[in-house]
Amino acid sequence: MQTFVRKVVRQVRIDGVFGVAAKVPLWLRGIREAKLDRELGINTTGQVDVADSAASAPDCAHLSNAVFYAPLAFPKFHRLIRAAQPFDAAGYTFIDYGAGKGRALVLAARLGFPRIVGIELFASLHADGLANITAFAARDPRAGSIELLCMDAAVYRPPPGNLFCYFYNPFDAVVIRKVLTALQAAHEAAPRRIIVAYSNPVHAAVFDGARFLRLHHREEGLRIYANDES
Numbered sequence: 001m002q003t004f005v006r007k008v009v010r011q012v013r014i015d016g017v018f019g020v021a022a023k024v025p026l027w028l029r030g031i032r033e034a035k036l037d038r039e040l041g042i043n044t045t046g047q048v049d050v051a052d053s054a055a056s057a058p059d060c061a062h063l064s065n066a067v068f069y070a071p072l073a074f075p076k077f078h079r080l081i082r083a084a085q086p087f088d089a090a091g092y093t094f095i096d097y098g099a100g101k102g103r104a105l106v107l108a109a110r111l112g113f114p115r116i117v118g119i120e121l122f123a124s125l126h127a128d129g130l131a132n133i134t135a136f137a138a139r140d141p142r143a144g145s146i147e148l149l150c151m152d153a154a155v156y157r158p159p160p161g162n163l164f165c166y167f168y169n170p171f172d173a174v175v176i177r178k179v180l181t182a183l184q185a186a187h188e189a190a191p192r193r194i195i196v197a198y199s200n201p202v203h204a205a206v207f208d209g210a211r212f213l214r215l216h217h218r219e220e221g222l223r224i225y226a227n228d229e230s
């Protein structure tokens with residue numbers, strides 16, 4: 001808290017009282033998020049630009065389609081999960097397309113998904129994710145159900161069974177179309193339930209156009225889709 005007060009005083013000198021007042025909610029959110037991270041034994045806060053991550057994957061085909069790393073805020077993740085109800089996490093594999101440092105994977109483990117897969121393009125973020133899962137495992141045995149893959153989501157093939165596919169605006173329409181082709185093949189190969197939970201749905205039109213999916217729920221900042229199988 002002392003650090004926070006010192007920061008406020010310094011910024012008031014720079015930006016004035018009104019300038020600082022506008023920034024305080026953001027700072028407080030950052031403090032809350034860091035505290036929740038600490039409680040889980042992880043460090044997933046902050047933003048990492050694609051240019052910085054790209055040093056660890058310079059030849060990747062979909063570099064220019066990637067969105068920068070930022071974790072989904074804790075309350076927004078829980079809002080997304082509520083919006084996808086009703087479903088029983090125990091019957092689904094949770095897949096984070098663009099897993100970054102692994103925050104959503106840890107939260108999914110706590111929700112009771114028996115298998116959790118995180119796909120991350122960049123080796124540097126993948127390494128941060130592995131460190132976070134290892135740290136979380138020291139506190140919670142449910143971490144054992146988390147698998148982290150360092151690969152391009154465009155070439156990932158989902159496992160059998162019901163799928164809960166989570167996207168926090170990870171990439172553009174080019175990669176989304178390739179992911180949807182793989183999900184449609186999974187849908188056609190075997191009857192199963194596929195839920196798509198999309199936060200910050202910048203490219204919702206691509207999901208809207210997928211013939212095997214129906215819009216299940218829509219609200220500001222998120223979309224939930226599901227296939228017709230039950």
Ligand SMILES: C[S@@+](CC[C@H](N)C(=O)[O-])C[C@H]1O[C@@H](n2cnc3c(N)ncnc32)[C@H](O)[C@@H]1O
Nearest residue numbers: 066069070071072098100120121152153168170
């Ligand atoms: C906005 S962050 C989301 C992080 C995480 N899912 C969360 O909710 O905290 C998007 C992530 O997608 C990753 N990404 C971008 N393109 C990708 C691709 N083609 N394959 C796998 N991951 C990708 C980025 O490196 C970044 O870590």
